[in-house]
Amino acid sequence: MELTVAGLQAAGVPGDVEANRAQLRVAAAEAAATGAGLLITPELYLTGYDIGDQVRELARLDLAGTVRQIAREAGIAILAGLPEPAGERLHNTAILVDERGEVLLRYRKTHLFGDLDRRYFVPGDDLVVMAELHGVRIAVLICYDVEFPETVRAAAERGADLIAVPTAQMTPFAFVAEQVIRARAWENQVFVAYINHAGRERTLEYVGRSSIVAPSGDVLASAADGDHLLLATVDTDVVARARAANPYLADRRTDLYRRVRP
């Protein structure tokens, strides 16, 4: 099965949901027009990531409803980053809705990054959250999550074809975007779509450098800085052939691996 994936690398307007919604609507129409079946946004794209206390207020809006509506209008599935109320605090969440606007999954970031995340968010406790879209099994991670090899491994073991990663990666971490993402794809023989913010937010300078990477580690689509719509096709046959040629999952010594702090 094949699925063409679009990634919206964008600066957006931090704190301005209306502006981001408008940009998402344009991107969704453009992606659908090229034949893409899925559009992926950066982390917390609808509100902005580093927007201070404002994130608490914006999380009360019906952001999921916005995504569902845009998906329905454009006729394309969307994976969008947004803050989600969790009692007195928030989750850093991504929701996947299909082209009819139905919610297929909600993933809550499990690995919080420094004070930036911990000030507002509580972590999710589901490591692998996966849905099938047009025959392609998609697992979602958010930013820092993908830097831990355990997360992608767990998703690949559960049969993911594509790891979709909304992110907000800033300087000086270009190494992650350029090197680690390719290694994750290779070592698990999966596709990885890593979709980042561009531009600046308060104290952060984003590195851009979004990419969609094949199980071979080859970069199928990438951006430097600036707003950019990436496009690449995920093919489950490619995953199957890659896993036969490079049988990492089968060659693991699970008998020797243990939880690490004994």
Next chain:
Amino acid sequence: MELTVAGLQAAGVPGDVEANRAQLRVAAAEAAATGAGLLITPELYLTGYDIGDQVRELARLDLAGTVRQIAREAGIAILAGLPEPAGERLHNTAILVDERGEVLLRYRKTHLFGDLDRRYFVPGDDLVVMAELHGVRIAVLICYDVEFPETVRAAAERGADLIAVPTAQMTPFAFVAEQVIRARAWENQVFVAYINHAGRERTLEYVGRSSIVAPSGDVLASAADGDHLLLATVDTDVVARARAANPYLADRRTDLYRRVRP
């Protein structure tokens, strides 16, 4: 604590232990003269890797004794790859001897690579084998082992500063040498020394591309193809600072990680 590490990337002479011994002796003297405290060879360096049934006969020689003698003579610790008898079959082993010729550890490859390994070798069952040399904690992996993130993670969790990897990496796997090794160093905030064969052996064309990589992912020393002595300094203070700046080990969600096939 600091330890200067030398890596001998070499084609060697497949099946000719005398020739390889002579080359190792020269490299040990040269490495010691530059102030290095450890010399690392490629995988199965003393015999050659892809030498067919001859490996069974050569494994009966006192290869460990050869390494011990050269280390004593040159006054430098050596990590050397060699075949080791294991009942009717063999282990694909690396031994670490100190500059007095004492054996500090023996590591037996735990992840066998395809028919090439499985024809002659049985796997070891100790995932992390580690020794301290001049205050630097060194864990050993061999070739395919390091391609599994679980192996380096386990060693880092146990406190390794340096992952020393004798390897025999052939085309078309340059991606491992160029991308995966840097990701392993970064995601665990450890030094990695990946020391490969050069040249050809029977059906194999080696990719060379040995490297010594810092916890930052920066390549401290590297080679293209051909014989080459790499040099770089491992510093435990660098490891400590790197782990404070990028606290992957502390930020892991070990509560969520499980053995993967439930």
